[in-house]
Structure formats: structure tokens, C-alpha cells
Amino acid sequence: xxxxxxxxxxxxxxxxxxxxxQEKLLDLLNNKKEKQLIRSTFKDSKVINxxxxxxPAKNQLQFIISHRFGKLNDGAxxxxxxxxxxxxxxxxxxxxxxxxxxxxxxxxxKVYDGWIKYKLLQQSVGRKNIPISLTGYNAIFIKTLKDVxxxxxxxxxxxxxxxxxxxxxxxxFSKNTSLEIVPTLLHYNIVDVPNYKNDVxxxxxxxxxxxxxxxxxxxxxNFLLTKNNPDNSNSLSVGFDIxxxxxxxxxxxxxxxxxxxxxFIGNNTGRWQNGDIYFGFNISRQFNxxxxxxx
Amino acid sequence: xxxxxRISLFILSLHSCILFSQNIENKYITRSGYIDFFSSTPxxxxxxxxxxxxxxxxxxxxxxxxxxxxxxxxxxxxxMEQHFNEKYVESDEFPTxxxxxxxxxxKYSYLKESIELPVSVSGFLSIHGVEKEITTNxxxxxxxxxxxxxxxxxxxxxxxxxxxxxxxxxxxxxxxQIKVYVELSPM
Numbered sequence: 432x433x434x435x436x437x438x439x440x441x442x443x444x445x446x447x448x449x450x451x452x453q454e455k456l457l458d459l460l461n462n463k464k465e466k467q468l469i470r471s472t473f474k475d476s477k478v479i480n481x482x483x484x485x486x487p488a489k490n491q492l493q494f495i496i497s498h499r500f501g502k503l504n505d506g507a508x509x510x511x512x513x514x515x516x517x518x519x520x521x522x523x524x525x526x527x528x529x530x531x532x533x534x535x536x537x538x539x540x541k542v543y544d545g546w547i548k549y550k551l552l553q554q555s556v557g558r559k560n561i562p563i564s565l566t567g568y569n570a571i572f573i574k575t576l577k578d579v580x581x582x583x584x585x586x587x588x589x590x591x592x593x594x595x596x597x598x599x600x601x602x603x604f605s606k607n608t609s610l611e612i613v614p615t616l617l618h619y620n621i622v623d624v625p626n627y628k629n630d631v632x633x634x635x636x637x638x639x640x641x642x643x644x645x646x647x648x649x650x651x652x653n654f655l656l657t658k659n660n661p662d663n664s665n666s667l668s669v670g671f672d673i674x675x676x677x678x679x680x681x682x683x684x685x686x687x688x689x690x691x692x693x694x695f696i697g698n699n700t701g702r703w704q705n706g707d708i709y710f711g712f713n714i715s716r717q718f719n720x721x722x723x724x725x726x
Numbered sequence: 727x728x729x730x731x732r733i734s735l736f737i738l739s740l741h742s743c744i745l746f747s748q749n750i751e752n753k754y755i756t757r758s759g760y761i762d763f764f765s766s767t768p769x770x771x772x773x774x775x776x777x778x779x780x781x782x783x784x785x786x787x788x789x790x791x792x793x794x795x796x797x798x799x800x801x802x803x804x805x806m807e808q809h810f811n812e813k814y815v816e817s818d819e820f821p822t823x824x825x826x827x828x829x830x831x832x833k834y835s836y837l838k839e840s841i842e843l844p845v846s847v848s849g850f851l852s853i854h855g856v857e858k859e860i861t862t863n864x865x866x867x868x869x870x871x872x873x874x875x876x877x878x879x880x881x882x883x884x885x886x887x888x889x890x891x892x893x894x895x896x897x898x899x900x901x902x903q904i905k906v907y908v909e910l911s912p913m
Contacts, residue, residue: 453789453791453828457782457826459782467797467821471812606819676897717805
């Protein structure tokens with residue numbers, strides 16, 4: 432009887448088998464959760480016309496050629512706008528991972544622009560949960576087109592300048608969907624008509640939906656809060672991003688002629704319902720600029 | 727009945743003593759382990775390093791586990807890092823790669839200072855949501871009270887359903903060299 436009970440107890444002990452399984456070891460490693468930054472909210476530094484929260488990384492040089500044709504309602508004679516075109520070159524450089532500078536030139540009105548873009552806050556999960564990214568953008572535009580309608584007394588350098596200031600509030604909702612809201616303040620040093628305001632306020636919305644691993648659909652809408660010219664319209668653009676290796680191709684349709692904020696936000700008169708639809712494409716390429724001391 | 731109770735109590739306390747000693751002395755851990763991978767093709771060489779690998783070794787039975795955060799692989803070229811995370815390993819969906827297995831025929835007493843003991847490790851490696859059984863060779867040695875484990879082996883991206891688009895197919899080798907180096911300290 433006693434041996435039976437002893438046997439029973441020993442069996443009871445060994446049934447416990449309390450060795451630390453491999454799964455338990457993995458669990459032990461798991462308790463430290465690092466802060467993970469959310470990256471690639473948008474594919475590139477622009478949604479279509481609108482600035483996104485993205486910018487070149489440190490030591491990265493980005494070159495974009497933007498090509499915009501004429502309006503669809505230019506008619507068959509002008510091959511529905513394909514005969515007309517304007518080009519913008521854009522070169523930007525990441526100084527650190529959170530500041531970048533850029534230069535550009537548009538053939539439309541022959542505007543030179545320079546800008547700075549900086550990350551104020553970046554969306555992250557893990558130890559620190561930050562739901563949105565905040566990015567600042569400040570640009571200066573210098574119009575060099577000789578305009579015979581402006582009297583010489585008014586054509587000093589300061590009159591050629593306008594500014595754009597934006598706060599880009601963006602969030603990556605899922606692997607495939609991102610949205611941003613951008614309040615904008617534009618300032619024109621000189622306006623066409625005396626009672627126009629020099630400051631224009633607008634609010635823009637941009638969105639990206641990934642369709643396949645390399646293709647995404649982008650939409651943006653720029654809503655003017657103050658309108659100077661009653662003819663000014665809100666710009667709406669739709670486009671695709673296609674990424675291949677080191678290049679990103681963007682194809683889009685928009686009702687805005689210009690590609691810079693002072694034009695497509697504050698100075699747009701195109702209307703989709705009138706057929707003022709411009710087809711355009713951008714080609715973007717990134718380069719890594721390696722410094723000699725980095726091996 | 728009374729003696730029954732006494733015996734059970736004694737055995738239970740013995741049991742917990744055994745458990746207690748098992749818990750404390752046998753685990754070696756690191757959270758700053760090193761893993762790198764290297765792919766070489768005529769077109770370009772790709773290399774990335776991860777310096778925050780977590781690993782635990784149970785010196786009682788040779789159980790060995792690794793946890794690797796995919797987003798912690800650092801490349802010199804930011805675009806490569808972006809493509810790696812977004813398109814190849816899809817690190818938003820599969821943030822970690824893990825290995826759980828054991829060192830075959832492990833005995834702690836075999837480990838010596840300044841002599842590299844060749845060992846073989848078998849277990850399950852899970853990358854990009856795909857689990858694969860692997861066996862590979864490595865070395866172990868003692869350094870003070872630490873155990874240093876190293877290993878070099880080859881993995882094929884296609885084994886883990888990591889799809890490389892045709893346009894860059896020739897930029898990435900079919901076989902990628904992996905190097906592991908961890909310094910484990912007693913827990």
C-alpha cells in the first residue's frame with residue numbers, strides 16, 4: 432500500500448515537467464518594446480502637387496522632373512493639350528534625417544523657388560505612441576517672367592516674391608492607406624488688384640491608397656479659405672505612383688496649371704467641369720551622396 | 727492521512743526548490759546581439775547590420791532562442807532600407823524574425839575559455855511569416871562569465887516567400903550569407 436502511494440506521488444511530481452520551454456524563453460525576450468517610427472507615410476515628398484510629410488533622408492539627393500501638358504479643352508487642334516507643356520525641375524537634399532532643403536524652377540512664369548522642410552513630430556508606435564506626423568514647410572517663390580503689363584515703377588525685386596508656409600499633419604492608418612491635412616498660408620508681395628489681400632489661407636487634404644506593392648493611387652484637394660479673385664477655383668488632382676527600383680513615376684490629372692503652391696493653391700482658375708484638365712507626369716530619382724569619411 | 731499530508735508537503739517543497747534553482751542559474755541573455763546579412767551579385771553588393779538582436783541560451787538543456795526586429799536592420803543606402811522593409815520582408819506585417827531551437831548534445835561543462843567549441847544547432851526559423859526547420863553549425867566559447875556564440879550560414883529569400891520583383895532580380899543574390907555573433911551574459 433505504502434509503495435503504491437509513493438509511486439503515485441513520484442509520478443505526480445514528474446508529470447509537472449516544469450522545464451522552461453523555448454516558447455517561454457522567447458516570451459522573456461519580448462518584454463522590452465522599443466519605440467518604432469512609422470516610415471513611408473507617402474511614397475514621395477509630394478502627393479501630387481501638394482507637399483507630403485516625406486523628404487529625402489540624410490545625405491540623400493532627390494531629383495524630380497515634373498512635366499505638365501496643356502488643358503484637355505484646348506481641343507483637337509492642340510492635341511487636347513499635349514502640344515503645350517511646362518516643366519519644373521526640383522532638387523532637394525537631406526541635411527539631417529529631419530531637415531531638408533530644396534531648389535526648383537518652373538517654366539510657367541519662370542519661377543525660381545527655394546524651400547526648407549523639417550520634421551517636427553514623427554508618428555510612432557511601441558514604447559511611445561504618437562498618432563500623427565507633423566512636418567513644416569516654408570518656401571519662397573521668385574517670379575522672373577518679364578511682364579509688360581506691370582509698369583517699371585512696380586517691377587522691383589521684392590514685387591516678384593511670394594511665400595508659402597504649410598504645416599503638414601499626416602497619419603499612416605494602415606500599410607496601404609495614408610491621409611494628410613495641410614493648412615497653408617500664402618503671401619504675395621504684390622497682388623493684381625488693389626483690394627485683393629496679400630495673404631491667402633487654404634486648407635488641403637491629401638490621401639494615398641496602395642493598390643499593389645509598387646502602385647498607389649493619390650488624391651488631393653486644395654480648398655481656399657480666402658479668395659481674392661472670384662475666378663479662383665479649388666484644385667483637385669488624381670494620380671498614380673509607380674515605383675520601379677530607383678525611380679518613381681507619377682502620372683496624374685489635375686485642374687491646376689501650376690506646380691508650385693503660389694500657383695496651384697492661390698492662383699488656380701481651372702475647373703474640372705469646364706474641361707480644364709491637365710495631364711502630367713513626374714519622374715523622381717534618389718541618389719545617395721556618400722561622404723568620404725563614411726566607409 | 728496525516729503522514730500522507732506530511733509527505734506531500736515535503737515533496738512539494740522539494741519540488742519548488744528544484745524549480746527555484748532551475749529558474750535562476752541557467753539562462754544567458756543578450757539584447758544587443760549582432761546579425762548581419764550579405765548578398766553579392768555582379769551588379770551590386772548589399773549588406774545590412776542589426777545590433778539589437780535578443781537571444782537567450784538555457785545552459786541547462788541547450789535551448790536557444792533569438793528574436794530579431796526586422797526594422798533594426800540598417801543599410802548604408804536609405805532607399806535599400808526602405809525597399810527592404812516595405813517590399814521584401816514587409817516589416818509592418820511581420821515585424822520580427824524568430825528562431826527557437828536547441829544546441830545539439832549540449833553540455834555546459836564542454837565550454838572552455840579561449841577554445842571555440844564547434845556545435846550544431848537545430849530548430850525552427852520564422853521569417854516573413856514562414857517557418858522553416860534548419861540545422862546549422864556554430865561555435866561557443868566562454869569569456870569570463872559570458873558565453874559567446876557565433877555562426878555563419880546561408881539562407882535563400884525564396885524559402886521565406888520573400889518576393890524580389892523581376893526588375894531587380896539580378897541585384898539580389900539567390901543565397902544570402904548570414905553572420906551571427908552574440909555575447910550572452912548570465913540572467
